[in-house]
Structure formats: structure tokens, C-alpha cells
Amino acid sequence: xxxxPPTALRQLVDMSRRLGAPENDYVILGGGNTSAQIDEQxxxxxxxxxxxxxxxxxxxxxxxxxPILELVEAExxxxxxxxxTLTESCVQADGPRPSVETFxxxxxLRLDGVSFIGHTHPTAxxxxxxSQRAEEALSGRLLPEEIVVxxxxxxxxxxxxxxxxxxxxxxxxxxxxxxxxxxxPRCVWIQNHGLIALGGSPQEVESITVMSVQVARIxxxxxALGGPHFLTDKQIERIATCPDEAPRLDQLGLTxx
Numbered sequence: 001x002x003x004x005p006p007t008a009l010r011q012l013v014d015m016s017r018r019l020g021a022p023e024n025d026y027v028i029l030g031g032g033n034t035s036a037q038i039d040e041q042x043x044x045x046x047x048x049x050x051x052x053x054x055x056x057x058x059x060x061x062x063x064x065x066x067p068i069l070e071l072v073e074a075e076x077x078x079x080x081x082x083x084x085t086l087t088e089s090c091v092q093a094d095g096p097r098p099s100v101e102t103f104x105x106x107x108x109l110r111l112d113g114v115s116f117i118g119h120t121h122p123t124a125x126x127x128x129x130x131s132q133r134a135e136e137a138l139s140g141r142l143l144p145e146e147i148v149v150x151x152x153x154x155x156x157x158x159x160x161x162x163x164x165x166x167x168x169x170x171x172x173x174x175x176x177x178x179x180x181x182x183x184x185p186r187c188v189w190i191q192n193h194g195l196i197a198l199g200g201s202p203q204e205v206e207s208i209t210v211m212s213v214q215v216a217r218i219x220x221x222x223x224a225l226g227g228p229h230f231l232t233d234k235q236i237e238r239i240a241t242c243p244d245e246a247p248r249l250d251q252l253g254l255t256x257x
Contacts, residue, residue, distance in 0.1 A: 008036040008037065008038055008044065009036065009060060011116070011201075011202050012034060012035070012044055012060065012202070013057050013060070015116060015118065015202035015205060015206065016046065016052045016118075017053065017055055019032065019052055019205075019206065020032065020051060020055065021053060024122075025122060025123050025124070026052075026120040026121065026122045026209065027051075027052055027053075027120050027121050028121075029051060030049045030050060030051050031052075031120075032046075032118075032119055032120045032121055032194070033045065033046040033052075033101050034052065034118050034119065034205075035105040035109060035117045036115060036116050036117075037109050037115045037116075038062065040065075041064060041066065042062055042063060042064055042065065042091060043062075043105065043106065044060045044061070044062055044063075045061055045063055045098045045099055045101075045105050046060055046061075046099050047059045047060060047061050047095075047097065048097045048098060048100060050096075061090055061095055061096055061097070061098040062090070062091040062095075063090055063091065063098050063102055063106070064089045064090075064091060065109070065110075067089045068085065068086075068089050068103055069106050069107065069110075071085045071103070072106070072164065072167050072168055072171060077164055082163065086098055086100070086102060089102070100163040101119060101162060101163065101166070103168075104167040108174075108188075108196070108198055111184045111198065112184060113184065113200045114184065114198045114199065115199070115200050115201065116198075116200070116202050116205045117196060117197070117205065118196070118197045118205040118206070118208075118209055119194065119195070119196045120197075120209060121193070121194035122194065122195060122212070122216065124213045124217045125189065125195045125216045126192075126194060127216060128189070128220065129189055129190060129193060130191075130192050133223070134156075134189075134191060135156055135191075137223075137228065138156050140228060141153070141230060141231050141236050142215060142218055142219070142222075142228060142230065142231065143231075144231075144239050145211065146215050147239045148240075149186070149208055149211040150186050150208055150211050150215070151183070151187070152181050152183070152236060152237075152240055153177075153185075154185060154186075154187045155173050155177050155185050155187075155189070156189055156191075157169060157173055157188060157189070158191050159190070159192045159193065160190075162193075166190070166193075170188065184198070185198065186198055186199070187208050187212055189212075195209065195212050197209045
């Protein structure tokens with residue numbers, strides 16, 4: 001008897017519940033949102049207001065990518081147009097409304113190797129993103145494991161209002177990142193907001209989230225002792241390209257960016 005692989009929606013529900021577990025302190029109440037690619041035209045995204053802890057399949061909305069991405073590219077956008085586009089993009093017309101962050105999910109799910117996204121607001125991460133020295137703190141890498149799991153660097157996004165404003169700001173920063181590093185990012189840190197983890201699997205999203213939280217805690221600790229001591233560019237590049245890291249990538253469920 002063959003074992004059928006889990007569907008993207010089942011995997012998304014399980015990942016979302018783990019990210020929303022209260023003991024992790026990644027989100028509270030209805031905060032955070034998650035998504036998973038279905039095919040080239042559609043994806044699942046968390047419904048607006050649903051809580052990740054204990055979330056069910058009924059709390060996700062199947063959304064068409066095309067109208068969402070068209071609005072991100074549009075020159076003029078109104079609040080009414082945003083609301084209408086979110087509603088009209090839903091495959092099931094009478095279902096719940098998708099998260100206002102659907103716009104950046106559609107944008108990031110276009111990247112090669114990205115099938116799942118977890119957006120959370122970990123207290124440890126926001127201790128950094130809400131600080132006066134956040135951009136400085138994220139300008140270097142601290143740990144070899146950080147590079148293996150989270151990539152060469154995160155994208156740092158100056159504060160933007162949730163929704164289409166954030167997606168539009170992220171669009172340009174994403175293009176700049178790919179142009180500089182010649183690869184996609186694994187994670188995004190947003191000023192006064194939180195974290196986005198991008199992965200080819202739920203395990204990858206969770207690994208990036210866990211590592212980002214550890215890095216945030218270490219960063220805060222380093223400033224109590226004079227500030228972070230970053231690895232050099234040469235050390236970072238060596239770790240990122242070392243063939244010995246390939247087995248660790250497989251073990252952690254990570255895909256090369």
C-alpha cells in the first residue's frame with residue numbers, strides 16, 4: 001500500500017500551528033500569516049484575523065496570483081481598489097477574506113525554490129527591529145549556522161504600512177538583493193514589524209524562523225558587551241559556498257537559495 005504525500009494545505013496548516021504555538025513566542029492573538037503555493041496561478045494564504053495557534057484548513061483562502069501582482073505593479077492604488085482586489089482574487093467567492101499581507105506573499109512565492117512562507121512577530125526579533133540600531137545590527141553575520149540556514153544576508157525593510165505599501169517597498173528591495181547577491185533571500189526583517197521566512201518546505205521556513213530568533217537574542221546580548229563582532233566577508237563567502245555544508249542543508253530540509 002502506497003503512502004500519499006501530504007497536500008500543500010495540510011502541510012501549511014501543520015506549519016502554521018507550530019509557528020503559532022504560544023510557547024514559541026512568535027505571534028500572539030491573530031498576528032502573523034502564512035502561505036503555500038498551489039500551482040502557477042494560485043496559492044493558499046491565511047484568512048484575515050485567524051490565529052495561527054489551532055488554525056484549521058477552513059482558515060485559509062485560495063487566491064489567484066495575477067490580480068494581486070497586477071495591483072502591486074500598478075501606478076495608482078486606492079484603499080477601495082485594494083479591498084476589491086483582495087475580494088475578487090479569491091477562488092471561492094463566498095469564503096473568508098484573505099490577509100492584508102496577501103500582496104507580499106504573492107510577490108515572494110514567485111521566487112524560485114519558494115513554496116512556503118511564514119510571517120511572524122517574534123518578541124526576540126522585534127527587540128531588534130524596534131531598536132535604534134536595528135539596521136546596524138543586521139549589517140553583518142554572527143554565526144556559521146546563521147549563514148547556512150538564513151543565507152548570506154537578510155533583506156532589511158524600513159517601516160512600511162502593512163498591505164500593499166509593504167509589498168511595493170519589498171518589491172524594489174528584492175530586486176536590489178538579487179542583483180547584489182545573485183540569489184534569492186531566505187528571510188526578511190521588517191522595521192517595527194517582524195520576520196518573513198521563505199522556504200521550499202515547511203521545515204525550511206521553521207528552521208529559518210528558529211535561527212533568526214536565536215540570532216536576535218545573541219545580537220541583543222552583544223550590545224550589552226560593546227556590540228557585535230561580525231564575521232568577515234571572506235569568512236561568510238567561504239561558509240556559504242563550502243561543499244561540506246551540503247549534508248547539513250539536506251538534514252535541515254533546506255534548499256540552496
